[in-house]
Amino acid sequence: MNKIxxxxxxxxxxxxxxxxxxxxxxxxxxxxVLFISGSVFFAAKSEGKKKIAVEDKQxxxxxxxxxxxxxxxxxxxxxxxxxxxxxxxxxxxxxxxDSSGRHFLLKTVKAxxxxxMDKLKNRLNSAYVSSKLLEKNISVEQIDSINTASSSYYTVxxxxxxxxxxNAAINTGIGFVSGIIIYIxxxxxxxxxxxxxxxxxxxxxxxxxxxxxxxxxxxxGKIIGIGAVGLTQLVLWIILIFLISTAAFTFLPHDIMxxxxxxxxxxxxxxxxxxxxxxxxxGIVNLTxxxxxxxxxxxxxxxxxxxxxxxxxxxxxxxxxxxxxxxxQSLMFPIMMPxxxxxxxxxxxxxxxxSPVMVWASIIPFTSPIVMMGRLASSPPVWxxxxxxxxxIVGFIFTTWAAAKIxxxxxxxxxxxxxxKEMIKWIRRS
Amino acid sequence: MSLLEVQNLKKYFAxxxxxxxxxxxxxxxxxxxxxxPNGAGKTTLIRMITGIFYPDEGQIIFDGKKFDAINDxxxxxxxxxxxxxxxxxxxxxxxxxxxxxxxxxxxxxxxxIKEWFVKFEMESWWTKKVEDLSKGMSxxxxxxxxxxxxxxLIILDEPFSGLDPVNSNLIxxxxxxxxxxxxxxxxxxxxxxxxxxxxxxxxxxxxGKKILDGTVKGVKxxxxxxxxxxxxxxxxxxxxxxxxxxxxxxxDHSFIVKIKDGFKPGNVLNYFLExxxxxISFNELLPSLSDIFIKLVEGTPLTRQFQAxxx
Numbered sequence: 013m014n015k016i017x018x019x020x021x022x023x024x025x026x027x028x029x030x031x032x033x034x035x036x037x038x039x040x041x042x043x044x045v046l047f048i049s050g051s052v053f054f055a056a057k058s059e060g061k062k063k064i065a066v067e068d069k070q071x072x073x074x075x076x077x078x079x080x081x082x083x084x085x086x087x088x089x090x091x092x093x094x095x096x097x098x099x100x101x102x103x104x105x106x107x108x109x110d111s112s113g114r115h116f117l118l119k120t121v122k123a124x125x126x127x128x129m130d131k132l133k134n135r136l137n138s139a140y141v142s143s144k145l146l147e148k149n150i151s152v153e154q155i156d157s158i159n160t161a162s163s164s165y166y167t168v169x170x171x172x173x174x175x176x177x178x179n180a181a182i183n184t185g186i187g188f189v190s191g192i193i194i195y196i197x198x199x200x201x202x203x204x205x206x207x208x209x210x211x212x213x214x215x216x217x218x219x220x221x222x223x224x225x226x227x228x229x230x231x232x233g234k235i236i237g238i239g240a241v242g243l244t245q246l247v248l249w250i251i252l253i254f255l256i257s258t259a260a261f262t263f264l265p266h267d268i269m270x271x272x273x274x275x276x277x278x279x280x281x282x283x284x285x286x287x288x289x290x291x292x293x294x295g296i297v298n299l300t301x302x303x304x305x306x307x308x309x310x311x312x313x314x315x316x317x318x319x320x321x322x323x324x325x326x327x328x329x330x331x332x333x334x335x336x337x338x339x340x341q342s343l344m345f346p347i348m349m350p351x352x353x354x355x356x357x358x359x360x361x362x363x364x365x366x367s368p369v370m371v372w373a374s375i376i377p378f379t380s381p382i383v384m385m386g387r388l389a390s391s392p393p394v395w396x397x398x399x400x401x402x403x404x405i406v407g408f409i410f411t412t413w414a415a416a417k418i419x420x421x422x423x424x425x426x427x428x429x430x431x432x433k434e435m436i437k438w439i440r441r442s
Numbered sequence: 443m444s445l446l447e448v449q450n451l452k453k454y455f456a457x458x459x460x461x462x463x464x465x466x467x468x469x470x471x472x473x474x475x476x477x478x479p480n481g482a483g484k485t486t487l488i489r490m491i492t493g494i495f496y497p498d499e500g501q502i503i504f505d506g507k508k509f510d511a512i513n514d515x516x517x518x519x520x521x522x523x524x525x526x527x528x529x530x531x532x533x534x535x536x537x538x539x540x541x542x543x544x545x546x547x548x549x550x551x552x553x554x555i556k557e558w559f560v561k562f563e564m565e566s567w568w569t570k571k572v573e574d575l576s577k578g579m580s581x582x583x584x585x586x587x588x589x590x591x592x593x594x595l596i597i598l599d600e601p602f603s604g605l606d607p608v609n610s611n612l613i614x615x616x617x618x619x620x621x622x623x624x625x626x627x628x629x630x631x632x633x634x635x636x637x638x639x640x641x642x643x644x645x646x647x648x649x650g651k652k653i654l655d656g657t658v659k660g661v662k663x664x665x666x667x668x669x670x671x672x673x674x675x676x677x678x679x680x681x682x683x684x685x686x687x688x689x690x691x692x693x694d695h696s697f698i699v700k701i702k703d704g705f706k707p708g709n710v711l712n713y714f715l716e717x718x719x720x721x722i723s724f725n726e727l728l729p730s731l732s733d734i735f736i737k738l739v740e741g742t743p744l745t746r747q748f749q750a751x752x753x
Contacts, residue, residue, distance in 0.1 A: 018542050026531060217526030220587075223492040224515055224543040424494065 015225045019233025027241045041252040065092045067107035076139035183389030191385040195355045201242040202326040209330030227420040318381025320408040324415035331422030332430025354379030358386040365390035377407030445470040445626045450500035460486040462650035475641035476630040483650040492520045516545040519593035527572045534568035544591040558586045577604045597628045634732035662728040668701040673723035
């Protein structure tokens with residue numbers, strides 16, 4: 013037992029003290045924050061005001077196509093055409109291209125986003141509604157007041173059985189992201205175990221070590237040591253992301269934070285009177301309302317379980333490879349397949365968390381660490397969670413047992429090409 | 443008093459009888475040579491003694507008790523033929539790690555490592571990595587890590603390969619010192635001149651079987667062909683009549699002769715003295731271990747063929 017501890021310590025310390033470990037631990041959350049804030053920044057920028065010149069031959073549109081001070085500004089019959097709108101300082105030129113006057117073309121310098129096109133179409137259509145209403149002798153003022161009310165007269169929020177405000181998108185997003193993180197870390201740390209085993213084999217230190225410790229101790233020491241490295245990195249990431257996002261909160265406008273505090277003081281207010289709160293405040297409340305300890309707890313369980321399940325297999329593969337990267341590829345393929353498969357199932361069925369594929373894939377240990385994280389948001393039945401967790405534990409005990417048999421023979425075998433057929437023979441024997 | 447006793451050891455692999463019924467014993471404090479051509483089964487034999495493999499049959503008695511891999515490995519130091527060290531690990535830490543795996547306490551290991559590093563002039567290596575070392579340097583490091591915990595049994599597989607004569611001698615001296623202090627050394631090699639120089643007792647293994655066992659001197663006498671070399675001040679004429687020997691050849695100012703059955707060396711000497719030849723030297727020519735090795739192994743296929751085993 014003392015020796016396995018020494019192996020764990022070596023595996024852990026040599027990796028944690030490595031510069032690349034420190035760098036990736038600090039850089040990843042930074043890159044994530046930069047990525048998120050960058051995409052928010054560019055999204056905000058693309059929504060900047062657009063000046064559009066409109067050719068309005070019948071002078072119908074000018075009355076109802078309203079400029080919106082922040083998004084779109086229309087100028088009618090400004091004396092521009094397709095060739096000179098850009099020179100005159102417009103972002104686009106809108107003109108009818110058919111005789112009915114119902115099909116428009118927007119000519120722009122740079123391609124307009126789908127969002128802009130949708131907005132423009134909606135504006136034009138509501139201008140049409142307004143013009144029809146005017147024909148029915150409804151005054152322009154009345155039309156305006158109806159239009160203003162129409163976008164926010166009714167609102168809808170969703171609440172689950174426990175009467176908690178839920179935001180399906182946030183829940184699903186978190187499940188999806190944790191699934192992806194487990195998927196990536198399983199590859200990173202699984203491959204790290206495999207490379208570690210290969211290093212010991214190709215540098216022939218395995219023989220020296222195995223004359224002091226049992227092969228099983230060496231293998232488990234490596235798996236646990238590298239797992240601890242992964243866990244350290246994940247915990248550091250969680251802490252860093254928590255710190256960074258707390259810091260980011262302080263940069264939010266004061267009134268939003270005020271609203272958040274109001275909602276937190278009176279939880280009922282958000283359902284009874286949703287209109288008075290901004291989307292940002294509701295989003296923050298939804299995020300803080302999530303059961304984080306439960307999510308983090310499941311995440312850590314599935315990370316550790318999935319890691320143990322696959323790293324044993326990666327160790328077994330590492331032990332039969334003879335310095336030939338090509339050989340490694342072909343042997344790794346059968347292990348990587350179910351991981352990739354699990355990721356595909358999770359990402360393509362994330363909106364159908366209770367479909368049979370998702371249920372089965374979240375129970376079978378080959379895919380459960382990834383798929384179950386994706387389902388967690390939809391509160392799967394307790395029995396499914398229990399079966400999934402137990403089968404993952406049984407699964408990794410089995411893979412470790414099988415891997416130990418392959419490893420014991422493979423690590424000291426040189427010159428012979430490894431194959432899965434050969435490995436299965438080693439498992440069966442003794 | 444034997445430290446290690448190997449009794450009827452067998453290890454069969456799928457296609458080879460790697461070790462096929464080998465027995466021998468190694469005396470405490472002796473330097474024991476384990477010889478054999480490539481693929482004879484030496485490594486498998488050593489792996490069983492170091493607890494890496496379990497024998498299929500037979501048993502190993504270590505220090506008077508049945509060999510127990512888990513507890514006894516701390517008393518064994520093994521330096522495999524293929525050198526292995528962690529390339530990216532600092533040398534001091536590496537030595538410490540290997541020492542701790544052998545069961546040494548940290549403080550104890552530290553003082554021993556320092557002692558050896560001073561002895562081998564390796565103090566400046568402490569924070570270097572193995573990848574910075576030359577082959578000979580890493581060989582020295584490997585030797586240090588093998589003997590650091592003062593094992594009762596030290597197994598060295600080709601310890602001098604890749605070493606220059608100076609470092610070779612350094613390690614040879616240390617091997618003698620370790621033996622004097624009571625360590626038993628098993629020495630596996632193909633380099634026969636080193637075996638003749640260092641070993642007390644040898645066995646020769648071929649194709650998984652032991653084909654020779656004895657002291658270096660005893661083995662040489664067992665294979666002697668009664669050859670003598672007689673040196674002369676002035677070369678006498680070739681002998682005629684019926685001398686008690688046969689001429690084998692001449693070599694600058696000496697005859698190489700083979701004594702006929704029923705005669706003694708004295709008869710040969712007398713013969714030349716009676717002839718009035720000025721004899722200045724008279725030596726028995728013993729076969730070198732190398733000759734014996736080649737003689738015994740020759741004729742058998744050098745590389746082992748694969749065969750089906752029904753065990």
